[in-house]
Amino acid sequence: METKVIKLNWDENDITSELHEHIKENPLRLKWSIVTNVEQHLPKDNIEKEKGFAAKLPRIDLRLVTINSSLEYEYHMEAKNLKEKDSGLKRRYIDTGINSFVTHKYENGCLLGYVLEGDLDKTVNGVNKLLKKDERELEFLKPKPYHFHDKYYESEHPDNMVIKHFMFDFTSLNSA
Numbered sequence: 268m269e270t271k272v273i274k275l276n277w278d279e280n281d282i283t284s285e286l287h288e289h290i291k292e293n294p295l296r297l298k299w300s301i302v303t304n305v306e307q308h309l310p311k312d313n314i315e316k317e318k319g320f321a322a323k324l325p326r327i328d329l330r331l332v333t334i335n336s337s338l339e340y341e342y343h344m345e346a347k348n349l350k351e352k353d354s355g356l357k358r359r360y361i362d363t364g365i366n367s368f369v370t371h372k373y374e375n376g377c378l379l380g381y382v383l384e385g386d387l388d389k390t391v392n393g394v395n396k397l398l399k400k401d402e403r404e405l406e407f408l409k410p411k412p413y414h415f416h417d418k419y420y421e422s423e424h425p426d427n428m429v430i431k432h433f434m435f436d437f438t439s440l441n442s443a
Contacts, residue, residue, distance in 0.1 A: 272285055273285055273437055273440060275383045275384065275437060275438065275440070276383075277383075278348070279328070279346045279347060279348045279381060280305075280306075280328070280346075282346065282348070282381050282437070283305055283328045283329055283344075283346045283379075284305060286329070286346075286379075287303060287304075287305050287329060290303050290331075291303060299333060300333050300334065300335070301331050301332065301333050302331070302332045302333070303329065303330065303331050303332070304329075304330055305328060305329055305330075306326050306327075306328065307326060307327050307329075307330040307343070308321060308324045308325075308326055309324060309325045309326065309327055309343075309372075309373065310324060311324060311325065325367070325372050325373065327343040327344065327345055327373055327376065328344055328345050328346040328379075329343070329344040329345075329346065329379075330342070330343055330344070331344070341375060342375060342376055342377075343373055343374070343375060343376030343377075344376055344377055344378075344379050345363075345364055345367060345368075345373055345376065345377075345378050345379070346378075346379040346380075346381060347359060347360045347363070347364045347378065347379070347380055347381065348381050348383055349380050349381060349382050349383065349390050349394075349434075350382070350383055350384035350385055350390065351382075351384055351385020351386055351389050351390045351393065352384065352385055353384070354393065354397065357390070357393050357394045357397055358397055360378070360380065360394055361394065361397055361398065361401070364378045365378065365406070365422065365424075365430060368424075368428070368430050369424050369425070369428065369430075377430065377431035377432065377433060378430060378431070378432045378433070379433050379435065380432060380433070380434040380435065381435050381437060382434060382435065382436045382437060382438060383437055383438065384438060385438065387418060387434055387436045387438075390434075391408050391420065391434065394408055395407045395408055405423060406422050406423065406424050407422060408420040408421070408422050408432050409421055409422065416433055418433070418434040418435070418436065419431070419432070419433055419434075420432040420434065
C-alpha cells in the first residue's frame with residue numbers, strides 16, 4: 268500500500284477495494300492459486316428462500332479462496348474504519364466486527380482495522396476500554412508477534428475462539 272493512493276476520508280469499502288486490487292496484482296496470488304473477491308454473500312441454511320432473501324444474507328468484505336486438489340479453502344476478512352477519538356467507530360468494530368465472528372455470522376477469518384485518525388495503539392486501547400465497559404476483559408485485543416505484519420492482535424472468546432486482528436495505520440500516508 269506504499270502507493271499512497273488511500274485517502275483518510277474514504278469509506279471502509281473504498282479501502283477494501285484498493286486492498287483487493289493490490290492482492291489481485293500480487294504475483295504470489297497466482298503462484299498460490301488464490302482467488303479473491305469483495306462483498307461476498309455468505310449463504311445461511313436458516314434463511315427462508317423467498318423473494319428478496321439474498322438481500323438478507325450476511326456479506327463479508329473480502330474473501331480469499333484456494334482450491335488444492337479436491338479441497339476448497341475459504342478465508343474471510345471483515346473490515347472496519349477506526350479513529351482514535353471516535354468511540355462510535357470503535358463500538359461498531361465490536362458490534363459488527365468482533366461480535367459477527369463470536370456469533371458465527373462470519374466464520375474462518377479475521378478483522379481488518381483501518382486506522383484513519385490518531386494513534387493506532389491508543390485506538391486499540393479504546394476498543395479494549397469499550398470491551399471492559401461491556402465486562403468482556405477476557406476478550407481484549409492483545410498484541411502478538413506475526414512475521415508478515417507488525418500490528419497484529421488476537422482476542423480470545425468463549426468456546427476457545429480466537430479472532431485475528433490486523434491493524435493498518437493509514438495516518439502515516441498523509442494522503443488526506
